Amino acid sequence: MKSLLEMCPSRHSRLASRIIDGEAVIVSPTEGVITILNRVGSRIWGLSDGKKSLKDIADIISGEFEVTRETARCDAQEFIKDLSGKGMIKLAGTCHCEA
Amino acid sequence: MLLNLSRETTIEVAGISACLRLNEEAFFHEVKKSYQMFRSDNPPDMIVDIDIKPSSYNRKDDAFKISFFKDKLVIASDEFSGYFDLTELKGKVEIYSKWPLEILGNFLRNIYSVYIINSGGIVLHASGVVKDDEAYIFFGPSGSGKSTVVELSMPHIALSDDLIVIKRVNGRYKSFGIPYWGNINRNSGINASFEIKGLFNLVKDDHVYLERLARTRALAEIIAIPDIPGGIPLAHRLLDRYIGLLNHVPCYKMHFLRSSTFWRCIDEEFARDVSVKA
Numbered sequence: 180m181k182s183l184l185e186m187c188p189s190r191h192s193r194l195a196s197r198i199i200d201g202e203a204v205i206v207s208p209t210e211g212v213i214t215i216l217n218r219v220g221s222r223i224w225g226l227s228d229g230k231k232s233l234k235d236i237a238d239i240i241s242g243e244f245e246v247t248r249e250t251a252r253c254d255a256q257e258f259i260k261d262l263s264g265k266g267m268i269k270l271a272g273t274c275h276c277e278a
Numbered sequence: 279m280l281l282n283l284s285r286e287t288t289i290e291v292a293g294i295s296a297c298l299r300l301n302e303e304a305f306f307h308e309v310k311k312s313y314q315m316f317r318s319d320n321p322p323d324m325i326v327d328i329d330i331k332p333s334s335y336n337r338k339d340d341a342f343k344i345s346f347f348k349d350k351l352v353i354a355s356d357e358f359s360g361y362f363d364l365t366e367l368k369g370k371v372e373i374y375s376k377w378p379l380e381i382l383g384n385f386l387r388n389i390y391s392v393y394i395i396n397s398g399g400i401v402l403h404a405s406g407v408v409k410d411d412e413a414y415i416f417f418g419p420s421g422s423g424k425s426t427v428v429e430l431s432m433p434h435i436a437l438s439d440d441l442i443v444i445k446r447v448n449g450r451y452k453s454f455g456i457p458y459w460g461n462i463n464r465n466s467g468i469n470a471s472f473e474i475k476g477l478f479n480l481v482k483d484d485h486v487y488l489e490r491l492a493r494t495r496a497l498a499e500i501i502a503i504p505d506i507p508g509g510i511p512l513a514h515r516l517l518d519r520y521i522g523l524l525n526h527v528p529c530y531k532m533h534f535l536r537s538s539t540f541w542r543c544i545d546e547e548f549a550r551d552v553s554v555k556a
Contacts, residue, residue, distance in 0.1 A: 202494040
């Protein structure tokens with residue numbers, strides 16, 4: 180079984196979102212729920228395209244924000260677990276890479 | 279001059295014209311009088327048949343249900359039932375109420391809202407006031423003070439105390455006067471559009487001040503995805519429309535109490551904004 184870091188998170192298709200000034204606004208039209216993410220969370224959200232593994236995403240975060248790779252991986256896992264639990268993120272074992 | 283023997287009249291709201299065809303003479307004249315500010319000679323974008331039925335019903339509940347069957351919007355309550363076909367742009371309402379004008383307003387307001395959203399506009403649960411030929415839009419949940427702001431803004435022109443239509447016209451965001459009102463009973467309203475100066479999210483407080491909202495916060499406050507067919511594609515389009523609006527129009531959280539001093543705050547804010555830009 181793959182670890183969470185090896186999985187490829189993707190934004191749920193039943194949500195609409197936009198990133199403005201580095202912050203993501205996520206709308207669930209069916210539930211009428213609006214979520215705003217902070218800058219790091221928004222970057223993870225933006226990178227969650229179903230093509231990159233969480234490990235790759237955490238490494239990008241580590242390069243862009245002042246955080247060690249280990250901390251970024253740990254925090255990214257917590258964050259994605261939380262969003263996955265809320266049904267906002269889907270986790271796939273196989274990353275869907277562009278041909 | 280030929281006599282117009284048909285009981286039909288065309289109104290135009292936010293640039294969208296609707297031909298209203300009525301079955302009953304007295305109500306026809308009532309409708310014509312009530313919507314006189316919005317009468318139009320333009321060819322209609324939509325047609326609505328209105329049938330007045332006899333009623334002895336005493337209102338217990340004025341709530342109504344809105345549902346969709348394919349491309350047909352269906353609205354019904356204890357006092358009316360009607361539909362609007364979004365493909366054919368034709369609708370019909372049967373009214374069996376002692377307050378048919380009010381009921382017709384509710385019906386038209388809903389079909390207009392859906393039509394405007396489907397055709398690229400924004401409909402906000404908000405009030406609007408015109409000052410120096412510019413529109414100030416006040417939004418918030420029920421009870422936040424939308425009607426109060428309009429009352430406190432007399433004698434400035436009000437666009438509505440309940441529903442605001444926004445459209446992008448030649449790159450500028452304009453708000454339109456409409457004949458649909460909430461708590462304040464206005465006979466007609468104003469049939470004109472005004473460029474939007476600012477958006478104000480109402481919060482009751484014990485003193486008056488404005489707080490400029492970043493676009494993300496403003497979007498989260500203003501966004502309202504209506505429950506109409508369109509699902510996620512419509513939600514994406516609406517997000518883009520709101521962002522476009524917020525790119526052009528500043529948005530503030532307006533802390534206020536029941537006093538017209540909020541206008542001094544707004545004037546000072548925009549005067550400061552002008553001096554900073556200069």
